[in-house]
Amino acid sequence: MAATRTKTAPAAAKPAAKAASGKAASGKAGAAKTSGKMSGKTALLTRDQELAAYREMLLIRRFEEKAGQMYGMGLIGGFCHLYIGQEAVVVGMQMASKQGDQVITGYRDHGHMLATGMSANGVMAELTGRRGGYSRGKGGSMHMFSAEKHFYGGHGIVGAQVSLGTGLAFANRYRGNDNVSLTYFGDGAANQGQVYESFNMAALWKLPVIYIIENNRYAMGTAVTRASAQTDFSKRGLSFNIPGEQVDGMDIRETYAAGLRAMEWCRAGKGPYILEMQTYRYRGHSMSDPAKYRSKDEVQKMRTEHDPIEQVRERLLKDWKVSEDELKAIDASVRDIVAESAEFATNDPEPDPSELWTDILK
Numbered sequence: 001m002a003a004t005r006t007k008t009a010p011a012a013a014k015p016a017a018k019a020a021s022g023k024a025a026s027g028k029a030g031a032a033k034t035s036g037k038m039s040g041k042t043a044l045l046t047r048d049q050e051l052a053a054y055r056e057m058l059l060i061r062r063f064e065e066k067a068g069q070m071y072g073m074g075l076i077g078g079f080c081h082l083y084i085g086q087e088a089v090v091v092g093m094q095m096a097s098k099q100g101d102q103v104i105t106g107y108r109d110h111g112h113m114l115a116t117g118m119s120a121n122g123v124m125a126e127l128t129g130r131r132g133g134y135s136r137g138k139g140g141s142m143h144m145f146s147a148e149k150h151f152y153g154g155h156g157i158v159g160a161q162v163s164l165g166t167g168l169a170f171a172n173r174y175r176g177n178d179n180v181s182l183t184y185f186g187d188g189a190a191n192q193g194q195v196y197e198s199f200n201m202a203a204l205w206k207l208p209v210i211y212i213i214e215n216n217r218y219a220m221g222t223a224v225t226r227a228s229a230q231t232d233f234s235k236r237g238l239s240f241n242i243p244g245e246q247v248d249g250m251d252i253r254e255t256y257a258a259g260l261r262a263m264e265w266c267r268a269g270k271g272p273y274i275l276e277m278q279t280y281r282y283r284g285h286s287m288s289d290p291a292k293y294r295s296k297d298e299v300q301k302m303r304t305e306h307d308p309i310e311q312v313r314e315r316l317l318k319d320w321k322v323s324e325d326e327l328k329a330i331d332a333s334v335r336d337i338v339a340e341s342a343e344f345a346t347n348d349p350e351p352d353p354s355e356l357w358t359d360i361l362k
């Protein structure tokens, strides 16, 4: 039997607690990485870690709200898939990662970019198709990269990033470094054939890759129960002996703790690991989706009872006695970053027409 773990299985607290100490941060979210303690499977975050997680998730939330507004105003064209509601997944994973670990994902990617430390100005300017954007205004929402921040896209073909992410892990193994490839994909993408070809190779060659399945319950308008024969995604690696866990993806403590466990496993040379992050997107699939396939009550219930940012906010106020003023100051600094990015993305010039002939295969 493969080492598939579920929520009720015994905790791997020890190695994870060990991994919690002394790892350098790769993104801004990891900036307050101090020694997190483990309680069962959940990480007890320090005050600084909670504050950093709050700030980072809020930055993603406010950035995306602004992007949504700018889309509505016609300033952003093409596709735009918002990540609102899912922030705890990528922020927790970044907190658990170290400098050099790679991140690759699909088209719902703005949060991943910000969490790896890419600049809000560069991401927003790419959304508006301006020169200062990460792909010089030629890629848009789904096609941004930063070798400096180890972010490998931004991919519009569902599931394509899974084989590419496995390739990143192969490169790590080949080079003998201790980096881990954090490969994100959705519940819908998890039914793609190339995912299982990748699982096979990753398990066979013991590649350091964490497959992070962001199960937000829908693939476009199709509920997971209508599309998937096996809805426990942590079990999807069973026949390859890839261990997997189901994680509360709305709780930063859970995503961080699971990230530590998975990274410990990969860095020990044991091969791939699967994390099914159970999460929820508040907005439609993309900006053009009125989301008629689910009830308003369903969305409202998630927002009021499970919001990842509100959970941290409450703990900061009640458990850590952080003042309302301190939180307001964080909110204000986040708003400033987002306002500046919108300003930049509105005024930066469009690329020169000669750019039509650059960055293409001839």
Ligand SMILES: Cc1ncc(C[n+]2csc(CCOP(=O)(O)OP(=O)(O)O)c2C)c(N)n1
Binding pocket: 108, 156, 157, 158, 159, 185, 186, 187, 188, 189, 190, 214, 216, 218, 219, 220, 285
């Ligand atoms: C190969 C391929 N098939 C179909 C599509 C159209 N498509 C875009 S997103 C999507 C749903 C994917 O859902 P999921 O993997 O759950 O990710 P989510 O959008 O929920 O983050 C589909 C079918 C595509 N882009 N690529």
Ligand SMILES: [Mg+2]
Binding pocket: 186, 187, 188, 214, 215, 216, 217, 218, 219, 220
């Ligand atoms: Mg989905």
